[in-house]
Amino acid sequence: MARTQGSHSDITGPRINAVALRLFAQHGYAAVSMRQIAREVGVQAGALYNYTPDKQSLLFRLMKTHMTELLSAWRELDLSGDARERLKQFVQFHIRFHLNRPDEVFIAYMELRNLTPGNFTEIEQLRGEYENALEMILKAGVDESVFAVPDTKIATLGVIAMLTGVNTWYRSGGRLSQAEVETIYWDMVRKAVAPD
Amino acid sequence: MARTQGSHSDITGPRINAVALRLFAQHGYAAVSMRQIAREVGVQAGALYNYTPDKQSLLFRLMKTHMTELLSAWRELDLSGDARERLKQFVQFHIRFHLNRPDEVFIAYMELRNLTPGNFTEIEQLRGEYENALEMILKAGVDESVFAVPDTKIATLGVIAMLTGVNTWYRSGGRLSQAEVETIYWDMVRKAVAPD
């Protein structure tokens, strides 16, 4: 049965997400208009509202999708070894996952202010779950005396901040390969949490 | 000589900067209107243009003032001691300076996208000068073999990212004092750049 002329639900939806993701990352949520998104998708502005009830929901969906994909990708990893080995796997996973999704990462950090309170709480809880995964590794290592940190919570936030910072400067094709970056950061993280 | 009625140049100017700083940090540059700034300052929107040619210049002035104050505060420090001691002073200085200016720091990182290309270049150059100050310390330490990092440039960016991350979670009156935070981060940074 032929589809109604001009009906492209199966491709327009994903295209809206992709275009909004890129534009929000590039110019910021507040600076991007629905008309601009529509133009780059190739539809009229009104058509966007077949896919999102409003602009806020569009932002929230992008951020929530990113955070749940981050969590499920981490949980799918078959973690093996002692605390030191699991920490190394976290460092590699974090850098790899984040470098492969620069726009999503950028939005997830920069647009928290533009979420409604309820949406903000939901995203922050997902972020808390991810941070908790790292803190559990650090705590285990401290218990086994293979790590020594003054405060596992702060060490968690410190390590994640350091690792996520890679996204601000790394450019594919630059001086360092992704594997080299992973090695360099692992060296610094490994020593930062090691006993004296 | 009596001043013209309604003329308050000496207090309106600083108030505009203070209000704009707070609102830009809270809601983002693009989401804040000139009318909103004027309302909280206590003047009409048109009066703002006696103090700034346009909204962009207002943002740029805030960011440039912050970066130049950061640099001059660092340069005024009388650095003493070996590389290890100078690194410790950098860590303490960075945390202290940034925790005392949360709105300025937030804007300086989050609103880079909203600068015109020329203004962006100028801010990035100032940031580069600050990063260079840390890298010089790290290089000196590597030369003296008191530090061992795989790459001084990346170590610089990694340390700054870790330290600046404090601003995302630290709240005055929370679990840790500012001095405790400085001690904890110094412990991690010290080990991260130390030889094995």
Added chain:
DNA sequence: GTCTATAGATCGATAGAC
């Protein structure tokens, strides 16, 4: 599902009176 058209509000910036 997409279109055209538009309601209704708000924006940055300017002009001119005082």
Added chain:
DNA sequence: GTCTATCGATCTATAGAC
């Protein structure tokens, strides 16, 4: 230096035809 008033553009979101 501040005010009132406004231009011209742009915004989100909706209504109704196809």
